[in-house]
Amino acid sequence: MADLDRVLATVDADLDASIERLFAFLRIPSISTDRAYAAECRRAGQWLADDLASLGFATKLNDTPGHPIVTAASNGGAERRVMFYGHYDVQPVDPLDLWESPPFEPRIVENAEGVKRIVARGSADDKGQVMTFVEACRAFVKATGKLPVEVTVMVEGEEESGSANIGPFVAAHKDELKADLALVCDTGMWDAQTPSIILSLRGLMHDEIVVHAADRDLHSGYYGGAAANPLHVLSKAIAAVHDANGHVAIPGFYDGVVEPPDYMKAAWSKLDLTPENFLGPVGLSLPSGEKDRLLIELISSRPTFEVNGMWGGYIGEGSKTVIPSIATAKISCRLVANQDPVRVRDAVRAFIRAQIPADCSVEFLGGEGSPAVAVTHDNPDLAKAAKALGDEWGTPPVTVGEGGSIPVVGQFKKVLGQDTLLVGFSLDDDRIHSPNEKYDLTSFHKGIRSWVRILAALAQ
Structure with a gap:
């Protein structure tokens, strides 16, 4: 616990420097779908590889028929190894005239309620989320000189344009990517105060x-x-x-x-997910799917x-x-x-x-x-991550399925034989893929602290 406290204190003390590093990453216009930005995508990959190398990782910028894939590996002699996946590419910024500030000039703005937000393309999807994990690793190295588990990092540059090369890459590099568990930070919170762990992806x-x-x-x-x-x-x-x-x-x-367990359905029924608060913001009011199912089932498990x-x-x-x-x-x-x-x-x-x-x-x-992917409900790493998130946020995480798809997660199970924990800190109002994309400063700060706690828990 003394080590954990020191690492968390390091996160807090270095927050301003962490923000500056994120801003440097966000300034690179790594739009993967437009070949005119190919050099910028490579520059973003190289920036991340260099940053991970500064933490003692053995890094490589791997060429593909498309944009390069960053890999990095620690080698400190820890008993367990985890693999972290993310992406450094971003969506196009059109329509540009709807942005309130240039999309690749990150800034912190404060709304009427006093909430501070990082505004830039890629702030929430996925550079800000990737850097929560990198900064957690940095805090461990700075505070204790080592990581609690061995870490392999794989960050691709084509997620926003179809991930055409990630599947063949995983298959060709399965030995070096093999780990006890995969971690993905490309999902979101249940709400601004409640973390979540995604148990399945459709x-x-x-x-x-x-x-x-x-x-x-x-x-x-x-x-x-x-x-x-x-x-x-x-x-x-x-x-x-x-x-x-x-x-x-x-x-x-x-x-x-397969039907979800009864205890999970009971937990879902207590969540405040109603047609009014889910469909209302998009101008609808009536669920259109199976009439004998909970709304949360319609968007996650059916x-x-x-x-x-x-x-x-x-x-x-x-x-x-x-x-x-x-x-x-x-x-x-x-x-x-x-x-x-x-x-x-x-x-x-x-x-x-x-x-x-x-x-x-x-x-x-x-x-x-x-295919869909799912984590078994009795996975011991799930319980460790859930406790770690509860300790950081003061409330236990919601464990749900997500309606979207991240095909590479299926590759992790099929090719590498490893389960994936999906833990993210974005919010529904982050305007992902839209003008004025943002990432709450709290999401970034407590996201780093959350990964510190999770990595420490996974080492036990």
């Missing part, structure tokens, strides 16, 4: 459906009422996916879905079928009275633990094919997917 299957009818667009006055309209055909097929109670009616869609885009025919200015020959929809399914993306894809395609009239045809373009 998987993903996305596909494109193209319905073909006549061999050309038809005059709607001449053929209307007789010729099949592919927009109607596709709309009817998609409408048939859900029944009146919001369940997905595709045979086999729920194969493998699979979904969503239409992401749909088009066909004439969509320009004015009118053009045609029956189109082709209609297209992009769909995605969020998957939960034990669902197989390939089996879900095949079930969806079989269902859609069955809805198509004999004189029309359908093709599918895509079908890529990644």
Whole structure:
């Protein structure tokens, strides 16, 4: 405990210097999706590699067909090893005119309630979160001369543009990345006072459906009422996916879905997640999914079928009275633990094919997917991290599933055979991917202190 107290005191004393280092990182416009910023992405990776090297890590900037991946490893003789994953790339800043200050000139602003916030692109996603972990390591080295566990760091530069190269990289470097546990700081708090640990991430299957009818667009006055309209055909097929109670009616869609334990459902039912406070801020009020499920189940532990885009025919200015020959929809399914993306894809395609009239045809373009990942509820490292977070924030963390997907976490389980703890400190109002992205100063400061406590706990 004496060591822990010294390290926490070091975090507090060095906060201003920690902020300056974060600001230096945030000033680098590492926009991965735009090749015009390729040199800046490399500069961001090199900056992080150099910073980790200053803490005694053996670091390397690994070239890929895209942007480089930073790896770093400690070697102090500790019994356990953890691997930390994050990303140094950021989203584009458009529309630039909506930013209240230049997006790569970080600053601290104070709102009307006196809350101080770091404003810059990447402040919450994910540079600020990455630096909470790096600064925790720095505090250990400065205060005690060593880390409580061995640490491997892997930070990529393409998360915001699809992570095309991280999967092959993990497979090719699995021996050097092997650890007892993976740690990810790319998630958020339950609220500003309550930490959270994400126990599961939904998987993903996305596909494109193209319905073909006549061999050309038809005059709607001449053929209307007789010729099949592919927009109607596709709309009817998609409408048939859900029944009146919001369940997905595709045979086999729920194969493998496991119910959360009763104690977890009981805990979820006590959380203040209502349609008013969840949907209200986006202008909605009624949950549209399965009517026999809690709202939190709909967004975390249940699979979904969503239409992401749909088009066909004439969509320009004015009118053009045609029956189109082709209609297209992009769909995605969020998957939960034990669902197989390939089996879900095949079930969806079989269902859609069955809805198509004999004189029309359908093709599918895509079908890529990644499985969901989950941490078992009895994992001892989960209990250690939960206690550490409770000690720092004064309230136990909420343990929930998250509706989004981080495909690389599935790689950690499949290729490296290790579970992942997802602990993050962003807030719902951090404006991630939007103009005026911010990261509360408390999130940064207590995020560093939280990782100090977690690393100390994992060493026990």
